[in-house]
Amino acid sequence: MVSVPDDTTSAELRPVRTRRKFPTIRAIAALMLREMSTTYGRSPGGYLWAVLEPAAGIAVLSLIFSIGFRNPPMGTNFPIFYATGLVPFMFFTDISNKLSQSINFSRQLLAYPSVTYIDALLGRFILNALTQLLVGYIVLLGILLAFETRTTLEVVRVIMAYAMSASLALGIGVMNALLISMFPVWQQVWGIVTRPLFLISGIIFTYESIPDPYQSYLWYNPLMHVTGEMRAAFYVSYEADYVSPMYVFGLSLILLVLGLVFLRRYHRDIINY
Template sequence: MYGSASLPTSAPKRGRMDAYLHVLHALILRDMRTRFGGSHWGYAVVVLWPVTHIFLLVLIYTFRHVPAPIGESRAIFFASGAVPVLCYQYISREVMKAVSQNRPLTYYPQVKLVDVIFARLLVEIVTGFLGLLTVFSILIAAGIDPRPEDSFVAVCGYLCAIMLGLGIGTINVAICAFIPAWQIGYILFNILMYLSSGVMFLPHFLPEQIYAILKYNPAVQIVEWVRLGYYPQMGVQVDYAYTVLFALTAFSIGMFLEKHVVRKMTG
């Protein structure tokens, strides 16, 4: 008797969840088909692009006979820096582009801007993870052990890179609502962030005054965070609270602007 009385309240909740998951699944499929041409080759190119970026750096420094600033492997050094930075930058850029590319879908009452953002985020997380597995596979095939000394630290740094990408991406959505040209401006901004992040050098080897300024760049923090998993003896102090709070604050501000500003402008 009591079990049957609970069905009317639980059924609508399950129905709403099923409908939401159906919408999210449709958005993910549409995103992959429109961006990658519905082709496995198109998706493979997107996965392999950051992988090519990493190993191009390795080849350049190998041909120039430049040793890694720390450790014995150039590939591990560059991969441990480039993977988290590219993960953060790709997510923040693609989340920003998701809204402008899928704006007509939000005219349907079942689809919200947040759904579009979340669908693109899931696609980028899977894409980034496949790229990471590809990097690991290539390193293993080359006889290089890609496993960090402290896996927990390295994984936490990678997860923080994802969280930072989502936070910056949601703020980018709000900025683009006011300044559409920011999509191009953000590319230039990302170049500066990348060059100062420490992918190709160790920031703590710089003069203390310069290093103190660079530490305000959250990309520097996530690079050092991941690298500490590979080089525990590196001798840096990551500000974990600053990095996590920066990502969470960016996400909160972005969601607030999406709800109270962007939604009203586009409604």
């Protein structure tokens, strides 16, 4: 005679499904704390120095460029022009670089079943995104308070610029995490290929100032769209018609999906390599 489970047994089994999400949250939080202690805990001032160091670096570069270029391509104040291009660029480069090393950084912990590659990726993404948001806030607010920039801030466009930069960093970072874990030489190749990004991403010039046919080539650089959106958020008269959020989000989504699909297929081989 087949026994039918009673209501008590079924009720005991139901909560098991709802508890699965909590180990993931705890794992992500633990990975974030681990990175803060191992990466930022070694330097004087800890995490505070990790925020102030890039903020000070951007401020110094803005000052140097403002001396050499007294008349910016847009507006009347060079520090704000330069910072509106550099801040989202640094946001992208820092997060994507940290994400690309997330698998190798947490390789030993990934051997435990309670920690997954998704946890490692999300932990690094959240921590470094929050760090870079704080850096950008300090830099931009400091410039706005120190200078008469004659700019008008549109918060919605700032959020859009950061969202574009974050999605691009996530897509490229996840794909590079896969490629670097499987082919370590890719890290050197990627560093060489992306070295000119600083010069071709609209940090010290505007998209409209580039003549054809080079202007059409630069359109395919997604970071041009990010810096253009950020500049449009501060300069009301700058429309930035060339900016296409759908292009940036679409490219980011494709890279993210491909990276996650192959990581799901090969993450065990990568961990055991």
